[in-house]
Amino acid sequence: MKEEFRGLEQFKIILEDWVPKDASIVIAFKGNYIYYSPSITHIHHKLCEEVHPKSVAAQVLKTHKKTQILMDDFIFGTPYYAIGYPILIEQQEAALVIVLPSTYVPEKQESFKFLTGKQDEDWTPIPIEKVSHIESLQKRTWFYADDEQYKTNVTLKELQLKLPEYFIRIHRSYIINIYFIKCITKDLATNFVVELKNGAELPVSQSYINYLRKYLEF
Incomplete structure (x- = not known):
């Protein structure tokens, strides 16, 4: 990880209090993934340097809005649920993405009857x-x-x-x-x-x- 971004560890420390243990943390900035803290679930998966155009990070950077979606296995090799948030790094737009197992279901979703x-x-x-x-x-x-x-x-x-x-x-x-x-x-x-x-x-x-x-x- 680049020296100027070592301060991003603060995100992990803050998020650990509320992010599930099986969640990974990803940060995208200027079209590249600059930070990746994998959970045990994703420990063997690696990200490419460039942000995938169909990824949640790409959608957040494009729309500047919170985005949550269930993704197929084209990025990690396994399906996953991701929640992306727009953030600022050095006063420039970036994306913070929480990657969860595909079995994760948001609590507010009401089941079909x-x-x-x-x-x-x-x-x-x-x-x-x-x-x-x-x-x-x-x-x-x-x-x-x-x-x-x-x-x-x-x-x-x-x-x-x-x-x-x-x-x-x-x-x-x-x-x-x-x-x-x-x-x-x-x-x-x-x-x-x-x-x-x-x-x-x-x-x-x-x-x-x-x-x-x-x-x-x-």
Whole structure:
């Protein structure tokens, strides 16, 4: 870290009082990441020097506003939830970003009680507890309940933030209701596969396996 920015350690000291232990702290300034304090969760991940144009830091520097969003795995190699804040360094605009595990959900988000799905030209509200899993396929989002498939306008990212806690994402394309799990096995390539009670077999990606194992304690 450059000598002139060593004072940024003060941010870490201040933030440690309220930032979760599994959160990382990132600061972007003049188009580059100048500070990175990784948590245990992200200890093995490294940032490139330049700010990624699709990152939360880039959005904060562009809009000058607080930004929070669930991100895919294109920067850290694993999905994550990030909250970015506009700050000033040497009277110039910078971005302070708190990076959290993708399982983090803001406390103020109210969980869905139902999802409204479309079949043909009909729309039907389905109680959320009846939904076995949700899938992203061909740029559309589908959910399954009582052996029926429904289309929804809500994206997986939006769903992950507002689904009840018994839903968990296992893949870039899948979110499952844990109460519909029949078993979790390994295929011939030793990759984990979730078999649901309705017969669906869904792969668990490497990006999400640690969260699944931690959540289900196996």
